[in-house]
Amino acid sequence: MEAALSLAEEITLLSLDDETGRPVGRAGMAPDRALAGALLMQLALAGRVDTDRDRLILVDAAPTGDEALDGALARLAAPGAPIDARGAIPLLARDAAAARAVILDRLVVRGILKRVDERLLWILPDRRYPKAPGRAEVTEARARLRALLMREEIPDPHDALLLGLARAAGLLPLIFSAAELARVQPWLEVVTRIESLNRSLAVAVADIRGAGIGTAQREA
Template identity: 85%
Template sequence: MSDAALTLAEEIVLLALDDDSGRPVGRAGMAPDRALAGALLMQLALAGRVDTDRDRLILVDARPTGDAALDAALARLAAPDAPTDARGAIPLLARDAPAARAMILDRLVARGLLRRVEDRVLWILPDRRYPKAPGRPEVAEARARLRALLLREELPEPHDALLLGLARAAGLLPLIFSEAELEAVQPWLGVVTRIESLNRSLGVAVADIRGVGLGTTRRDG
């Protein structure tokens, strides 16, 4: 098992799974796929493979990273007909999100953070779940960091500022905070989701998940 820190994509996948059942939680529809696409795009930017501003997405380095899900996204962005802005890149990468999620889930199972459970619904339909492994601190770490970040009004590292923006876009914050807590943290939430220039530039694209801007104050996170 590797002790490497979890990536943005791995953490957003973990946050989007119910602890006990291992089934997806959060927003329905395209939201989970676009949130994962946003995580992969942000991760590529943090790795120095792409750069972005409000209007452009620039391929800086097309060399593989060694992360299968990330490299599949990088290959998409390196194609001659790839979008030239972040807003176009999100739906492009979302097309491959189910395959990327499967690779990430397999990796988390291999690391011992998740268990793969194969069931059947009505004895016919296959039902695959990924309950979180008990006693592993990694499965709760992202949630604990996001809670501390907002409740204690801490300044985030770039990784956590981006993770918070994605968790908000995917509708995961009500699963991490109570309604009263969400109401109390709205002012600091608005500050944090604007801190990173990368988060600001990708915010327009990821906001399509919610249908509203990431900077607006909403009780549902």
């Protein structure tokens, strides 16, 4: 049985159009910061880092065996690394393109995505990652987030964090209609305030959502 998808893998999958395999959601730094947040939260869930109200504490710098996660861990273990979650997010976002490439390749190997290399105007290289039809992973995360809000369910830490990251990356309008978003707004506010790990990471997610986002772009 294959391992369940990680936070970073699920947010990457949600960030791709089902058919074209092109990025969706917000432009700018928000997707990179959302991926950085996913990696940081995975490290916290794995017991590699811990936080309190003001500090990010490196608990264990031993490699995890996950290339994207270990890259983030090495950044946090380097001299002069930020001492709080707010500072760690922009630091890890610098490596988001490399981490995303690792995650996309892993999803291709697992048969969840297909890699398509084409050329625009016969000159410019164009790579995209359409989702493989019939794979449960393609729709599973979206279905869980819908159930979480539509049925007003209490999430586990993984799904509470995934919801916050999806909101930060501007993906909720791609999962819910405008009417549905308006309807679930009260429960969305409750769920995204649940301290799944601790206050510091919750603040970091809020920072991701605010990064480079104008009020006209806010969906919920």
